[in-house]
Amino acid sequence: MTPSPFPPAQFQSFEEKSDPTNVAPRLAALRKAMKAAGVDYFLVPRADAHRGESVPVSEARLAYVTGFTGSAGLALIGLKDAHLFVDSRYTLQAPAQTDTALVEVHEVTSLSIDARRYVKKDAVVAYDPWLHTPGEVRDLAEKLKGYAKLISHDNLIDSIWHDRPAPPVSAIEILGHNRAGKTAADKIADLQATLADDGADAAVFTLPESICWLFNIRGRDVPNTPFVLGFAMVPKKGEPTLFLDPAKVTPELTRALDGIASIEATKKLTKTLEKLGKSEKAVLVDPASAPTAIVDLLGNSGAKLIEKRDPVLLPKSRKNEAELAGMREAHRLDGVALAKFLHWFDGEAPKGELTEIGIVTALEAFRREDESCVDASFDTISGAGPNGAIVHYRVSTKTDRRLNPGELMLVDSGAQYLSGTTDITRTLWTGKASAEQKDRYTRVLKGMIAISMARFPRGTSGAQIDVLARQFLWADGVTYNHGTGHGVGAYLGVHEGPIGISSRYSLPLEAGNVISNEPGYYKAGEYGIRIENLVVVRDAEGFPGYLEFETLTLAPIDTRLIEMTLLSDAERAWLNAFHKRIWDEIGPRVSGEVKDWLHRATAVI
Template sequence: MTPSAFPPARFQSFEEKADPSQVAPRLAALRQAMAKAGVDAFLVPRADAHRGESVPPGEARLAYLTGFTGSAGLAVIGKDKAGLFVDSRYTLQAPAQTDTSLVTVHEAVGISPDIAQYVLKGGTLAYDPWLHTPGEVRDLTDKLKGHATLVPHANLVDTIWDDRPGAPVSPIEFLGHNRAGKETADKVADLRAVLAAEPADAVVLTLPESICWLFNMRGRDVPNTPFVLGFAIVPREGLPTLYLDSAKITPELTVALADIATVVEAKTLAAALETLGSDGKTVLIDPQSAPAAVADTLRQAGATLVEKRDPILGPKSRKNEVELAGMREAHTLDGIALAKFLAWFDREAPKGELTETGIVTALEAFRREDDTCVDASFDTISGAGPNGAIVHYRVTSKTDRRLAPGEIMLVDSGAQYLSGTTDITRTLSTGAATAEQQDRYTRVLKGMIAISMARFPKGTTGAQIDVLARQSLWQAGVTYNHGTGHGVGAFLGVHEGPVGIGPRYTAPLEAGNVISNEPGYYKAGEYGIRIENLLVVRESASHPGYLEFETLTLAPIDTRLIDRQLMRPEEIDWLNAYHKRVREEISPRLEGEAKEWLAAATDAI
């Protein structure tokens, strides 16, 4: 089956959304608005008020203004120059998408002091307080001290965006107990116990994943993640209040939430915050995710703030047995689709006719054979040859590259099944590999296996075990510049906190956490390697007080790129046992060529 035989992709567009030619007129229009408002510079973040990885089209202000479409970034527009700050994932993408004669691209993690160079000394830097957190505002204020003044302001980009899309309105569904595993009333009771311990009178929830998990609801307000966008206030006593766009408040929704929550229009949130303040309430907010506008309104109205991490994040990350059963089912379905895809890929790749977009389209088609696959969990990273070295490469019709036989192919993808969320990366052989490629591939695999086999005492963090994934690469004098793993939601966000594997993850791993395990190696301009499975943390049956991992992902790992001499016996045993499990669990659900291919791909080495 050739790529043209598959139906067009629905979950991912290959359209080139960036248009550098629009940067100049839009910057000019924004500067006119700045002059009218009497400010010297304006901040334009990638974020919306809900801090989601995906944002609705009408919240994509950074892309509208600069052309940059990455998932993280910040622009500062001064009177005569502009800067775009991105992390290491986007140092190649950002310059290609914006007008670099007008916008200087900087690599930065967090708030960079270089922002100051775009603001006149003694001037004012304006920001939309709904798009920045209290933590960010404090950091910015500190870095600008003695140079410029930071001031909140209505969003000036919105005043020049004449055809700005409206707020998204999508159907809302509620998960039954057979999918959620815990009733909303019980989750609210647990949250109230947290408030009592603080003590706090109420908590303001602004993260959609927290709100969706608490109320056992899902929606389609943003791509790739089944979110309902809104806000919630949960008091220590009385019903929670859910704040939604008025178009979402239907009689059916009100009935579904009867005796669970009061549903009101989102535009009444500010008044509710002022009431909490005027009543002298103590209110918990997360300074790293709540909009600064929420904190400012509460504080100015007289509330006492308790600034702590969103109390939903921990319980949500500890999946219950029902959620884990759903995740296992999703990975079985994904394993079936991946086996069909990989069998197809092995047959077609040697012909030299596959393209990156064709590979994405085929993989989506195999997943969509199951009706419970409702979306991709992120845009598929389909990197042929040198494009595989771009860690967060997103293929477009403009960048689409043909895969030549003999090149390494990197495919990082995931799906949203009604039962759970998946994320998997496989690096694929299409012919003879060089000795260096085999060496690097094997060292990446050894790191992935080291994490998979790890056993560790309770209280251990992802930062502590990260070295296990890197040690073999370090012995060869190489490494990778991204985290080793991130948390994954249960039919929620493919990236979720607070746990993961990497230097920045200091929260202890706990039973029920689902995390990715994805070490890699990238040689710029030549090839990229990454191997990723999802894992669930579980109690060790043999060592009380210790934790270990169960692998969720069920798809063969390409053994043709392995240098056997680098593998230790216990690593070979793990790989053979994993492939045996894949064959036993997936093969009965296959037939014909895919079944035969899987038997060969999972042969012991």
């Protein structure tokens, strides 16, 4: 095989991140600790105290014990049995990473498990209160009521994890007004007005995306997302307190927050919460994200708890003009990288020498040509042929597959530029496609265009428009089993709540929301199709009271896979206008063979 002309990937590792042979000794050590503590079962979630999609290696307890490295999962470890619960994304990955002779893997639709099925009567079930939310604990307590005893306990895995990595300490970046669009002081003032309306004396924040947005800071504490891990307490009046590892605090950060917020060591969080409680303050916490430890500490010390959704989430999702300008620039930069990548792919794919890892490495290399690209926004999904049908497939050295000419190639990827966050999926042609593949590709494209062209009254939710993307697949008796769209942060998380497009998103869409638009179709064992652009909600011009979408993504959609007879005149016009915009905005930024390729790829159909 021809050596790759690209440097090794820096943003993504392809090595297996787990070794099933470690499971047996680690389970044995954990069970020894459980016996000493009088515990029959111990719960091991994937989450850390900040509930992030990515966790630092020092917090990867589920992976340490079971070997499973997916982004969602829960283990119930008993003295004689062990169960690992995962959703449909990980039904192949989980058994491959763990020791299935010792750990039974269960596919579930929710991690709210039916505990009585797996726990013996009168057993003691323990959990770490920093890793579970009040809602999760209440749900489990209700299921075990009168059957088994549920107790809060120090984390028993930490007691056996002797080579545990140190917590992350990364540099903290201060966002200027040109990037944030609103000062931290103004954001805090708006928040404090909201707290007054809610009858809260203070709010405690644990989500890193909320804290980073509120204080206009970013970091590198976890992969793929520019997060600073910490906690914050914002009073109704006066300066907030930001709790951080002292090793992260620099003179620059201190100056930037001078007169805006005080900075304390994380270890002082407990005393601050106890003080709020003893003063009988009304404290707002989000029961869906705050650790039970924080809620219990406040409640037990006398605070009046106000359990409501994190009040930063909605304003953060409504991007201001500076944030949107950054997102548009990020997509122009990504459009240049994608043009180079797709041109390269078109030339190489027919040779039959490309591999899934080689494709990821090439795409990353093209993105890294721009110095403002600092990370991938998630591990690239690079699925050749049948691997494209695995919705959240992650290629590794063990699974790496050659792309054969004539197979479909699905590439779902994104980048973190200093100006913004991108996420794009393209299904790629490699020389031929069957009539069925063209039919399915076109129905997926029609759904994506239907969302792109939608105009809807204010107050409409993502759940209400989800059907627009599915209707053409439904008409032929097929569908896809994932959401049509998720929220996206502005140089923050690529998956951002609380808005999106699927049956579970009931909140109204608002101007400034950035959302993915990504219908798909998957034929198990054969191929996968997904087409994804990012869109931003805006006021509909000429239609007062209505909203519409502006497409941010600037990469061509492969017209060679389209069954033209299925496209309406309006859909064809939308696609031609989309491609003309790409040519107008990206064409001047590329040259030579890439420019020639882009001209062909965006030609009128």
